[in-house]
Amino acid sequence: MFDITLIKELSEIIGKSLKFIDIEGIGKYFFKDYSSHKINKTPETHTISNLLAAKTIVNYCLEKGKLEDLIKFIIELDGNLLNGKTINITGLENFLYALSRSGYYYDFKTRKFVNIKNDNKNMCNWGSLISGKEYMMIIASLDICSSSQLVKKYKSNIIEKVYFLLWEYVNKKIDKYDGRIWSWAGDGGIIAFRTEFGINAAVCCLLEILFSLPVFNGWESKPISDEISLRIGANLGFIKFQEDTGRIISDVINFASHLEKKATQVNNLTITDEIYNNITTNLKKIFKLSNKFEDKIIYNFNYNYKKLF
Numbered sequence: 001m002f003d004i005t006l007i008k009e010l011s012e013i014i015g016k017s018l019k020f021i022d023i024e025g026i027g028k029y030f031f032k033d034y035s036s037h038k039i040n041k042t043p044e045t046h047t048i049s050n051l052l053a054a055k056t057i058v059n060y061c062l063e064k065g066k067l068e069d070l071i072k073f074i075i076e077l078d079g080n081l082l083n084g085k086t087i088n089i090t091g092l093e094n095f096l097y098a099l100s101r102s103g104y105y106y107d108f109k110t111r112k113f114v115n116i117k118n119d120n121k122n123m124c125n126w127g128s129l130i131s132g133k134e135y136m137m138i139i140a141s142l143d144i145c146s147s148s149q150l151v152k153k154y155k156s157n158i159i160e161k162v163y164f165l166l167w168e169y170v171n172k173k174i175d176k177y178d179g180r181i182w183s184w185a186g187d188g189g190i191i192a193f194r195t196e197f198g199i200n201a202a203v204c205c206l207l208e209i210l211f212s213l214p215v216f217n218g219w220e221s222k223p224i225s226d227e228i229s230l231r232i233g234a235n236l237g238f239i240k241f242q243e244d245t246g247r248i249i250s251d252v253i254n255f256a257s258h259l260e261k262k263a264t265q266v267n268n269l270t271i272t273d274e275i276y277n278n279i280t281t282n283l284k285k286i287f288k289l290s291n292k293f294e295d296k297i298i299y300n301f302n303y304n305y306k307k308l309f
Helices: 004-017 020-030 050-063 067-077 092-101 147-153 156-175 199-211 213-217 251-263
Strands: 104-107 112-115 134-144 180-184 188-194 230-240 268-272 298-302
Touching: 004 050, 004 067, 004 092, 020 050, 020 067, 050 067, 067 092, 067 112, 092 104, 092 156, 134 147, 134 199, 134 251, 147 156, 156 180, 156 188, 156 199, 156 213, 188 199, 188 251, 199 213, 199 230, 199 268, 230 251, 251 268
Parallel strands: 230 268
Antiparallel strands: 104 112, 134 188, 134 230, 180 188, 268 298
């Protein structure tokens, strides 16, 4: 579950957020006779840096099979008291984002690590799709506009926090509509919906993601003042499913991706004719017929929320 990169990042966030005395206290919480000096074979009179202390406790917990418990402790420690002061774990969002990229996430309600593929709410196959079989699916390609400019403007740890917050934001939105993130590349990804749950519901979900952007941009936890804008392209068709959804080769997915990147403007949702013909009359009213794209009829919704103010 925890690869070398995650372990290294864990050491860094502990070393940046906690002092030696705090780290030593955590060590004694897990191990009665814990001592950074003894483990490093260093005299008690010598000073051990916060970062070395952090690396020591992480490696010791890994050796003793307590690394998962340590990570839970550090995650839950954020915003809580330790030795009479409130602790802020610097870079925690970056760590959680890296954890999600490895296929796991931390469920704060159950206080457990969850394998995304095995979680009923997040199973990419909804617990029922079978590899090798074809299913009618709604596929949406979502992307941050001008993400390359943000990457040039801000440090990687800042951008990773933004990416994590966006992933979290999108996940919460699609959860209400039983959607799934099939692949995620930091600044966007592929979202899937089953037609059995309603094509209209899938479109409503994508619209809700756009409609709530002003709220997302207003989050205090968002570390940059730049407004995040999105493009979304959606398509409908049969897809041959496989468990490793990031490796599915499909014209339906490819078209959704091309539609988003080449035919969709900032804060717009573009849908294909197949989707448009399966939504309610009231929902159709907000879409406008656009130019053909790769011989397909497409419809566009432009959400310019700044005109609302």
